[in-house]
Each structure stands twice: as C-alpha cells, then as structure tokens.
Amino acid sequence: MIELLASIERDAGGSSIIHGIDARIKLLVSIAVIVAAVAYPYAVSVYWFGLLFGGVLVILWAASRLSPRTYLQRFLMVLPFGFFLIVFQIFFKNPHYESFSPLFVLPAGMTIWTESVEFASILMVKFVICISCVILLSSTTPIHDLLRGARRLGLPSVVVLSLGMMVRYLFVFAGMYDRVGAALAAKNFHPLDASLPYRYRIRTLGYTIGMFFIRSYEQGERTYACMLSRGYGADCLDALPPKPFTAPERAALLFSFLFVVAGAVGCWVMTA
Amino acid sequence: MHIPDAFLPIGQAIVYWIIALVFFALALRWAKRELNEARIPLVAVLAAGIFALQAFNLPIAMGTSGHLVGGALAAIVLGSPYGAVFILTLVLIIQGFIFGDGGITVMGANIINMGVIGGFVGFYSYKGLKAALGSPYISAGIAAWLACVIPALAASVELFIAGTFPLVPGLIAMGTYHAVIGVIEGAITAIALYLIATVRPDILELPAGAVAS
Numbered sequence: 251m252i253e254l255l256a257s258i259e260r261d262a263g264g265s266s267i268i269h270g271i272d273a274r275i276k277l278l279v280s281i282a283v284i285v286a287a288v289a290y291p292y293a294v295s296v297y298w299f300g301l302l303f304g305g306v307l308v309i310l311w312a313a314s315r316l317s318p319r320t321y322l323q324r325f326l327m328v329l330p331f332g333f334f335l336i337v338f339q340i341f342f343k344n345p346h347y348e349s350f351s352p353l354f355v356l357p358a359g360m361t362i363w364t365e366s367v368e369f370a371s372i373l374m375v376k377f378v379i380c381i382s383c384v385i386l387l388s389s390t391t392p393i394h395d396l397l398r399g400a401r402r403l404g405l406p407s408v409v410v411l412s413l414g415m416m417v418r419y420l421f422v423f424a425g426m427y428d429r430v431g432a433a434l435a436a437k438n439f440h441p442l443d444a445s446l447p448y449r450y451r452i453r454t455l456g457y458t459i460g461m462f463f464i465r466s467y468e469q470g471e472r473t474y475a476c477m478l479s480r481g482y483g484a485d486c487l488d489a490l491p492p493k494p495f496t497a498p499e500r501a502a503l504l505f506s507f508l509f510v511v512a513g514a515v516g517c518w519v520m521t522a
Numbered sequence: 523m524h525i526p527d528a529f530l531p532i533g534q535a536i537v538y539w540i541i542a543l544v545f546f547a548l549a550l551r552w553a554k555r556e557l558n559e560a561r562i563p564l565v566a567v568l569a570a571g572i573f574a575l576q577a578f579n580l581p582i583a584m585g586t587s588g589h590l591v592g593g594a595l596a597a598i599v600l601g602s603p604y605g606a607v608f609i610l611t612l613v614l615i616i617q618g619f620i621f622g623d624g625g626i627t628v629m630g631a632n633i634i635n636m637g638v639i640g641g642f643v644g645f646y647s648y649k650g651l652k653a654a655l656g657s658p659y660i661s662a663g664i665a666a667w668l669a670c671v672i673p674a675l676a677a678s679v680e681l682f683i684a685g686t687f688p689l690v691p692g693l694i695a696m697g698t699y700h701a702v703i704g705v706i707e708g709a710i711t712a713i714a715l716y717l718i719a720t721v722r723p724d725i726l727e728l729p730a731g732a733v734a735s
C-alpha cells in the first residue's frame with residue numbers, strides 16, 4: 251500500500267476539471283454518496299442505485315483524465331478483505347431473508363443459497379460504489395489540500411497537524427521501505443521463503459521493523475527541526491486563512507447533495 | 523480486520539461513530555496536553571510507522587499472510603492507551619480517505635476495534651503482565667497478541683450484529699487467523715520494543731524496565 255503513495259500523489263497533482271474542484275466540495279460530496287450507498291436498504295433495487303452512481307463515477311473518472319488501469323490497480327489493492335466477506339456470504343444464511351432455497355449443493359455438506367448470492371451481490375454493489383468514491387477523491391485531490399479542506403471544515407488543528415506530519419513521514423517511510431526491501435532482496439531474504447527457519451525470518455523482520463522505526467524517527471526529528479527553523483510550528487494551522495465558498499461552489503454543493511438524495515430516493519421509490 | 527463500508531448498516535455505524543468520538547475526544551485532550559514541539563515528530567512517526575507496519579505482509583501458513591495492527595506498540599511507546607486511540611485514528615483516516623482501506627461510515631467501528639480495544643487491552647495487559655512477570659518484552663509480546671486477537675473477535679461480533687457475517691464462522695475464522703498473526707505481532711512488538719529501549723530509550727514514555735503507576 252505504502253509503495254502506491256507516490257503514484258497517488260502524482261495522479262492527484264494532475265490537471266482536469268475534477269482536479270480543480272475545491273477539496274472541501276469533493277470531500278463532502280464523496281461522504282454524501284458513501285452515506286447514501288450505505289444507508290440504502292439491503293434490496294435488489296440497489297442495482298439501479300449502483301448503475302446510476304456508478305455511471306456518474308465513470309463520467310467523473312473520464313473527466314479526471316486518469317487511466318482506467320489506475321482505477322483497477324487501486325481497486326484491487328483494497329479488495330481482499332471485503333471480497334472475502336462477500337464471497338463467503340453465499341455459503342451462509344443471513345437475517346435479511348426469511349427463507350432460503352439451495353442453488354447448489356456441494357460436497358462436504360456445503361450449500362450455496364440463492365438468497366445469499368443475491369445478498370452478496372447487493373453488498374458488492376454498495377462496496378464498489380463506496381470504494382470508487384474514495385479512489386476518485388484521493389486520485390484527484392492532493393493530500394495536503396484535503397487536510398487544509400478538512401481543517402477549514404472544522405477538524406481540530408492538532409489532528410490536521412499530526413496527519414500532515416504523518417503524511418510527510420509516510421513519504422520518508424516509502425523511500426526507506428523501498429531501500430529496506432531492496433537490501434533484503436539483495437541478501438535473498440523473503441519473509442515468505444519457507445526454506446528459511448521461521449524463527450530466523452521473524453527475528454529478521456523484528457529487527458528490520460525496529461531499525462525502520464528508529465531510522466525514520468531520527469530522520470523525522472531532523473526534518474521537523476528544519477521545518478521549525480522555517481517558521482512551521484504546532485500552532486501554524488490556527489492561522490490558516492478562511493476561504494468561504496464562492497456562489498458557484500455553493501450551488502455545485504447544493505446540486506450535488508440534491509442529486510444524491512433524489513437519486514437514492516428515486517431508485518428506491520421507483521422499484522418499490 | 524478493517525471492516526469495509528456497507529458491511530454495517532448506517533444506524534449501527536452511527537452508534538459506533540458516537541462511541542469512537544467519545545474516546546477520540548479523550549485522546550484529543552491527551553494529544554493537546556502531551557503534544558509539544560518535541561513530541562509531535564514521535565506521534566507522527568509512530569502513526570506513519572504503524573501505517574507502514576500494516577503494509578508489511580507477514581507469513582502465516584499455507585501461503586497466506588496477514589498484517590500487524592500496532593495498537594499495543596503505540597500504547598506502550600507513548601505510555602497511554604489514548605496515545606494508541608489517537609494514532610490509530612490518524613492511521614485509519616489516511617487509510618480510509620486516501621486508500622479506501624477500511625471505510626468512512628465504518629471508521630467509528632474500526633477506531634473502536636483497533637484503537638480503543640487494541641490500545642486499552644495492549645496497554646493495561648502490558649502493565650499487569652509486567653508487574654506479574656517482570657519481563658517487559660515477554661509482557662509486551664503477550665499484550666500485543668491480546669491486542670491483535672480481541673479486536674478481531676470484536677469485529678466478528680460487530681459483523682454478526684449487522685447481519686453481514688454469521689457469528690461462529692466469523693469468530694473461528696477471525697480468531698484463528700489473528701491468533702496466528704498475533705503470535706507474529708507479539709514477537710515483532712517485543713523485538714521492536716527491545717531495539718527501541720536499547721538504541722533510543724529516551725523515546726519511550728514508560729522506560730522498559732519500569733512499570734507506570
């Protein structure tokens with residue numbers, strides 16, 4: 251994940267109509283779509299919701315001039331745990347249905363249930379919409395713009411400052427992560443190499459992680475001392491100048507919220 | 523262990539958010555009291571470090587792998603469970619909003635599991651075990667194991683309450699998986715703590731040889 255950080259920031263630094271939108275608007279609208287997707291009842295009409303908002307997200311992604319491959323790469327990175335939960339749904343009954351009919355009976359007494367497959371597909375639609383919103387948001391908004399936007403929306407300055415510092419150090423870590431990975435590879439060490447004794451692998455990883463932490467901390471101390479000498483400080487974000495929404499931004503925000511609410515309610519009402 | 527968006531109904535997600543915000547407010551009070559110019563780099567590096575630790579895939583068995591959580595390590599290094607809540611919240615914000623790992627509506631539940639449960643279990647079991655056993659590193663290892671397994675079981679219970687995963691298979695799958703990851707997390711936490719205590723003891727809020735009151 252950490253190795254993708256630089257590519258995400260590179261994508262976020264691009265120029266397009268989507269990149270140019272105020273970070274606060276993108277943040278608020280993304281949260282609104284995610285809340286709508288999660289709040290949508292567990293019903294098959296969520297397919298229409300998915301089609302509508304999935305279509306909008308495809309248009310916005312195209313407008314951002316980013317490659318579909320970038321989206322797929324980032325989507326696959328966050329897929330595993332959610333996909334595990336979705337795939338295993340099909341073998342279990344759940345409280346969202348009253349009766350279940352078998353779709354396939356497998357050896358070892360396992361059964362795939364028709365209703366559970368339907369429920370898994372509903373979860374998949376909601377999951378994909380939520381993940382896609384986050385991918386679009388972070389691929390079109392530099393992290394520090396997001397943090398400044400979050401500060402202007404009321405996130406406490408100590409949180410924003412710590413997040414900002416954390417992100418700076420993440421880039422330090424990303425570089426060090428590559429170097430440590432190359433050093434381990436050069437010594438033919440791989441944590442999943444079963445030919446090496448398990449205790450040796452764990453001890454090497456423990457020392458690597460400890461060294462990783464200490465080197466980064468010391469690099470962090472030097473970096474922070476440099477930042478302080480340039481006027482950066484614990485209270486510097488308290489002086490962030492206010493930036494009221496312009497009239498077109500307010501209109502865009504209002505239209506987006508109305509679209510999200512009307513889209514979700516419309517899909518539910520028309521298919522009820 | 524990161525519950526993704528859509529796996530908890532919105533009502534339950536809000537309840538978890540409210541509980542998480544209460545703990546986060548307490549962690550914020552801790553941060554405002556503790557975070558001076560000298561401590562900011564430590565907290566930020568620890569947050570970035572835990573983020574990076576969660577990116578390290580560790581070998582388990584049969585070709586599967588898992589990642590560390592880091593709640594116990596954060597709580598022990600900073601000498602406060604609220605430090606773990608604060609740091610894990612920072613990590614989850616970046617993971618949720620930048621990478622899409624975990625989620626936005628479920629962030630409250632993830633903060634409770636990894637930050638609150640992980641931090642409190644890790645910190646207080648470390649203190650108790652250290653008083654009983656004497657060894658800071660064995661205590662840290664066991665505390666880290668508990669801080670890995672118990673949040674995983676909590677996540678299984680939350681998914682069961684949400685009706686998105688059955689209880690017994692969830693507890694067995696998550697419990698078994700994280701019991702194995704927990705052994706690795708315990709070993710690595712103990713080794714990392716030993717290394718920090720040896721090379722930079724000034725970083726540790728609780729000296730590895732002492733028990734906090």
